[in-house]
Amino acid sequence: MPETHAHGVGRQRAVWSLRRLCQLAVLAVLVFVPWLSRNPHAWAPSRIALGQMPQPTLVPVSGDTWAFELFDFRLVHPLAFVENWLAAKTLYLPMLSAALLPLAMTMLLGRVFCSWLCPVGLFLEWNERLGQWLARRTGWQGRRLASTLPDMRYAFLALCLALAFFFAMPVVSLFDPPHALGRELMYGFTHGEVSRLGVGLLIGIVLLDLVLVRRAWCRLFCPSGGALGLLGRWRVWRIAMTAERCTHCQACDAACPYALMPMSLLDDGRRFDWTTCDNCGRCRDVCPTGALGYRFGGQR
Ligand code: SF4
Ligand code: SF4
Structure with a gap:
């Protein structure tokens, strides 16, 4: 039976709402986890008062989109696993098993992390109207400039992984925007301060969007988005x-x-x-x- 226009619009709207809900849920988790770390007594206060729970396990949830833990359930960004493997030069099997679900999701569904889960992607979607308004007001054609720039995602990714290998330290994670957001929220809630690198990266990404082109960071620079894109190339x-x-x-x-x-x-x-x-x-x-x-x- 041919689909009516109203029915089609309803289905479109439903998928859009579901996607937005997923993005907002991840953003809420990124705020909730640091808040809970700052206020651990909000979790099982009676048991804490009775001294039944040692300090390190006070809060059952930790991490962000780079590595996440809820009780014994763990998820790890596939690139976090690869980077850790290269930096430590040891295959850490628990980390591999925690990366399998995100890896399978990416291989089957494509780079959906970027559009359905990434909270920075959500901010960039909200930023679009401002970018369009600025372009209209100023006549600035940033996309012309952007079109002259090469796609640096894979070179940047390779460089970060090489640095992680040679200096035995995490590098890609420094430039993963949702992880930077989660990290800064955690620092902000627990220490009352944020790092210049993380905040600078996030502000820079928003500015790139405004002065260059929509999703400039994602199109040209993002190493983790690039890696997910490669993994999801043959999606079903x-x-x-x-x-x-x-x-x-x-x-x-x-x-x-x-x-x-x-x-x-x-x-x-x-x-x-x-x-x-x-x-x-x-x-x-x-x-x-x-x-x-x-x-x-x-x-x-
Ligand atoms: S939105 Fe794209 S696919 Fe749909 S009718 Fe217009 S050109 Fe064709
Ligand atoms: S990235 Fe572009 S082509 Fe792909 S689903 Fe989104 S709008 Fe469509």
Whole structure:
């Protein structure tokens, strides 16, 4: 049965709401964990008062998007595992097992961390209107400048991993924006101060967005986004086109935050940059005819 327009819009809205909910939930966790560390008595106060719980296990949840722990359940960013492996020159099996779920998610669903979970991505989406307003007011065409810059994500990633290996220290994590946000929130709540590097990185990312182009950091520099893009290149869940429904209105091309031209899926999708597409579905959300949708398998 053909899908009515209202039904299609309802489905689009539902996916958008779900994505936003996921982003907000991660942001809430990033705030909640430091807050709980600062206020451990908010967790099981009676047991603490009775002295039944030693200090290190007071709070059952810790970490952020780089490494997260809830009771005995652990999740680790795949790149955190790789970096730790290279820096320590030892394969730490518990870390590998904690990285398996995020790794499988990325390989099956693509770089969805960036669009469905990353709180910095959420801030950058909110920042878009300001960028558009500034471009209108000033006439500044930052995207022209951005188009002259090479994609440095993989070179930056390789450099960070090489430094981690030779200096036996974490380097990529310093430049992972959601981890920087989580780290600064933790410092802020527990020590009442923040680091210049973390705050500078976050402010710099927002400014890059304003003076260059939408998602400039994600498109050109982000080592962890680059790594997730490579891992998710052969995803099975992807954005796909039903060519007969497309009216060539180009709304999807304007909506894509990475300027990936989803209309190129009208061909066979071979020219499409699957390492950068993060399955955000914003092209799908704006398509008035339902020509774009998520699909398992299909076009490449
Ligand atoms: S092509 Fe669509 S799903 Fe992929 S990044 Fe662009 S807007 Fe998001
Ligand atoms: S928004 Fe939909 S109808 Fe318009 S060009 Fe893109 S796929 Fe075609």
